[in-house]
Amino acid sequence: DVKVTQSSRYLVKRTGEKVFLECVQDMDHENMFWYRQDPGLGLRLIYFSYDVKMKEKGDIPEGYSVSREKKERFSLILESASTNQTSMYLCASIPGVGEISQPQHFGDGTRLSIL
Amino acid sequence: AQSVSQHNHHVILSEAASLELGCNYSYGGTVNLFWYVQYPGQHLQLLLKYFSGDPLVKGIKGFEAEFIKSKFSFNLRKPSVQWSDTAEYFCAVTSMEYGNKLVFGAGTILRVKS
Numbered sequence: 001d002v003k004v005t006q007s008s009r010y011l012v013k014r015t016g017e018k019v020f021l022e023c024v025q026d027m028d029h030e031n032m033f034w035y036r037q038d039p040g041l042g043l044r045l046i047y048f049s050y051d052v053k054m055k056e057k058g059d060i061p062e063g064y065s066v067s068r069e070k071k072e073r074f075s076l077i078l079e080s081a082s083t084n085q086t087s088m089y090l091c092a093s094i095p096g097v098g099e100i101s102q103p104q105h106f107g108d109g110t111r112l113s114i115l
Numbered sequence: 116a117q118s119v120s121q122h123n124h125h126v127i128l129s130e131a132a133s134l135e136l137g138c139n140y141s142y143g144g145t146v147n148l149f150w151y152v153q154y155p156g157q158h159l160q161l162l163l164k165y166f167s168g169d170p171l172v173k174g175i176k177g178f179e180a181e182f183i184k185s186k187f188s189f190n191l192r193k194p195s196v197q198w199s200d201t202a203e204y205f206c207a208v209t210s211m212e213y214g215n216k217l218v219f220g221a222g223t224i225l226r227v228k229s
Contacts, residue, residue, distance in 0.1 A: 004158075033217075040124060042205060043159075043219040058216065059116075090159065092217075103149060103161040104217060 003027070006091050006107040014115055019078040021110050023091030030095065032074035033104065034058075034066065037088040049074055081114045088112075117142045117213055119206050121220035128196050129228050136191040136223050138206035142213070148189040149207045149217070150180055159205070165189065176200070198229040 007022035025032065031050050035043040035058075045058030047066040055066050063085060067075040074093075078085055088111050092104040122137035140146065150162040163174025170182040180191045189206060206220040 035219075040221055042119075042121075042221040043207075043217075045216055045218075048216065092159075103151075103164055106151075106159040108158045 004091055004093055004105050004107040006089075006110050008110050009108060010111050010113075012113045012115060013078075013081050015082060017078075017081050019081050019112070019114075021076040021078075021089055021091075021112070023074045023076070023107055024072050025074075025091075025093040025105070026072065027093070027095075027105075028071065029093035029105075030071070031093060032068065033092045034064075034074065034076045035090045035092065036060070037090055037109070043090060046076065083114050086112060086114045117208060117210070117218045119208055119218050119220035121204075121206055121223050123223050124221065125224050125226070127226045127228065130198055131195050132227075134191070134193040134196045134200070134225070136204055136206075136225070138189045138191065138220060139187050140189070140206075140208045140218075141187065142208065142210055143187070144210055144212055146208050146210045148180075148182060149209075150174065150178070150189075150191050151205045151207060151219075152202050153205070154202045162191070162204070196225075196227050198227045201225060201227045 003026045005024045033048040034046045037043050049055045049068040065077045088109050090109045091107040094102045118141045120139045147166040149164045151159045152162045153159045165172045165182045173179045204223045207217045209217045
């Protein structure tokens with residue numbers, strides 16, 4: 001079974017801090033995604049990556065960046081955290097390009113609070 | 116851009132009642148459709164999916180969904196809900212033209228009263 005592991009379940013940071021959220025998958029999937037989940041808004045795509053060192057902006061990339069140095073790891077970076085980035089962050093992965101009929105596998109999420 | 120609309124944000128039902136959650140999407144081309152469920156404190160998991168063939172799709176735990184292309188709809192149904200179905204349900208769509216990106220609806224929170 002696919003395992004998507006997010007490094008923290010809960011995280012509290014201060015405004016202006018640089019924040020790193022880590023995600024690791026163990027099934028050699030090429031595509032990885034970062035979403036944020038907010039009540040009444042569902043999941044919104046921040047960034048995704050279809051290969052090592054490749055990244056594409058999603059629907060709400062402002063204030064975020066990503067890093068994919070290894071296939072199994074996809075990091076989300078909040079360059080200078082702000083209170084409006086308080087949210088639940090979800091990482092997901094699917095197999096190779098074109099596998100759009102395959103379901104995404106999600107991590108447990110990181111609930112991030114910015115004070 | 117694609118969008119997904121879920122008709123109700125909160126639904127409250129008694130056990131044994133029938134359930135139908137509405138989902139409409141905007142894209143007119145070939146689509147793949149999913150329903151995900153998130154039980155309290157758990158990660159999102161796939162309930163069912165449609166990508167071709169029979170438009171009536173059966174998923175886990177007695178759920179089913181019907182793809183009606185002419186109505187751009189993919190409604191989720193269950194004949195008799197249980198207390199354990201209390202969860203948040205998300206409809207999502209993707210298409211080859213939109214790449215591998217999943218577009219999610221806002222979610223429907225279902226509470227089943229025992």
